Amino acid sequence: MNQTALLHIVERLERLVTRLPEKIRRPVLRELTPLKELFLEQRPPRFLFVGSSKMPMPQIINALFASGAQEQKNVSLMPVHRWIDWNISGHGTISILDARDASDSASAQVEEDLERQPADIIFVFDDEDSDFEKSGSASLMLRLQHPFSGTLGDAKVIGVAFGSENRTKQLEERLKTQPAIRDRLLQVIQFTEMPSAEGQGFLSFLAEELPNPAKIEMIRISRDREAQHHVAQMLIKSTTAICTAIGAQPIPLADLPILTSLQVVMVSGIMYISGRERSLRAATEFITALGANVGAGMLLREGARAILKFFPGWGNVVCGMVAGAGTYAIGRAASAFFIGGVSLKDARRKYLADRKKASHKPHWLDGSMRASKQIE
Structure with missing residues (x-):
């Protein structure tokens, strides 16, 4: 139908x-x-990726959302800094805009896409070798939060830290000092290959936080x-x-x-x-x-x-x-x-x-x- x-x-x-x-x-x-x-x-949930991580997109999707996602797309043929739909194991679809490596010149394109289709949840990635505050993503977040820009809308934020638990705590503390992020922050998680039960729990958590039009797809994906x-x-x-x-x-x-x-x-x-x-x-x-x-x-x-x-x-x-x-x-x-x-x-x-x-x-x-x- x-x-x-x-x-x-x-x-x-x-x-x-x-x-x-x-x-x-x-x-x-x-x-x-x-x-x-x-x-x-109803529509796919929209996730904006920002931060310092250079991990390939399929690997992130594989860990956060579903196994086997890396075989679904030829990454080299995908548009850069645009919303891209990913089918998750045949159960549902999510849209992702990957702005982790967006330069100042590319940020305008990201903002244009976000004005057209605002994100529901923003994932802020932080790896062990980079500093979020010095990355282009930090300045992008600040620009998006400008009083005359409604680009962020009601988007919420989830921090994703690579490395130790201590690194995760440090990221949470840093994010809470960011005015553009503090009031939107849901949680900070440690990036791992999540066990099945833990991964399903995370997807269920996402479904609860998403607006009604985006809930159904995430509930289908989470099973x-x-x-x-x-x-x-x-x-x-x-x-x-x-x-x-x-x-x-x-x-x-x-x-x-x-x-x-x-x-x-x-x-x-x-x-x-x-x-x-x-x-x-x-x-x-x-x-x-x-x-x-x-x-x-x-x-x-x-x-x-x-x-x-x-x-x-x-x-x-x-x-x-x-x-x-x-x-x-x-x-x-x-x-x-x-x-x-x-x-x-x-x-x-x-x-x-x-x-x-x-x-x-x-x-x-x-x-x-x-x-x-x-x-x-």
């Missing part, structure tokens, strides 16, 4: 939301905002199941809230296409979070497989939900609860299957259990249910 298809669905949804009463419109738009940031405005489950649950709750509100509209049959689209987009989003590619077709097949043994029952329930809309008031609220319960159960089953790694049989069992539980106790979104009653 490409961004154009997702944009089309979101535009349809936003048009539908404008028809909702004011009291329910605002909560729905609030739920829609993080979804747009995470998926519609941190806890982070994947967290984002998936946020996606499930937001989609459930929206479906609950739309399902409670007093318009019989009119909302079925948009509800189905939202549920398919939710599942494809969970697939993407897990490290797979987005696919509306695969998401649709998964939803169909969940109801393979209860297809007739699902059809009857959806038909009953539409019929209830002909009874104003309480019928609208019940419809919203049914739509929300179904969406919540589908999302939970998708998360268990694509992220948790359970079998399709177990995912189907979870779907049925969660749908039954949610329909009796809509704990997934009490606030949205209260808001949906305003539609009566």
Whole structure:
């Protein structure tokens, strides 16, 4: 599923939301905002490299982000001092602007690229044989921090020291004396070939610090199941809230296409979070497989939900609860299957259990249910 298809669905949804009463419109738009940031405005995280290290870029990427990265690009053919996209082991993409050896003349080009695409995190490298304060990177950082330049934006800083732990402490102390860096500094790490667990922890830390549009790619790269489950649950709750509100509209049959689209987009989003590619077709097949043994029952329930809309008031609220319960159960089953790694049989069992539980106790979104009653 490409961004154009997702944009089309979101535009349809936003048009539908404008028809909702004011009291329910605002909560729905609030739920829609993080979804747009995470998926519609999604982009690779952008990392600026500055400092005194002369270590080849592939070796740094190999140590910080993933093994095997050095075979992915012919470094001699890459543009210098420009944003370059690196695919990390097929799980996601990061953008890097390497300005470590940028001279004064090259700094203008770096600044131009940063004005066009600001960095999310700045890595300040310091090897054992150089002095950061005397390097071109230090003056570059100061120029970027000029009051009339918004080039750094909200970028944060991570120091990377080569050598001993004492060298790492010295770098941290020096960075804290730099006005352009001090308030942005997240941590200073010692450059090593990180063990698998430690490396994954560092990637998870990066994902937490990145802005929403850049989080998804880093979560995919880190393969941190806890982070994947967290984002998936946020996606499930937001989609459930929206479906609950739309399902409670007093318009019989009119909302079925948009509800189905939202549920398919939710599942494809969970697939993407897990490290797979987005696919509306695969998401649709998964939803169909969940109801393979209860297809007739699902059809009857959806038909009953539409019929209830002909009874104003309480019928609208019940419809919203049914739509929300179904969406919540589908999302939970998708998360268990694509992220948790359970079998399709177990995912189907979870779907049925969660749908039954949610329909009796809509704990997934009490606030949205209260808001949906305003539609009566």
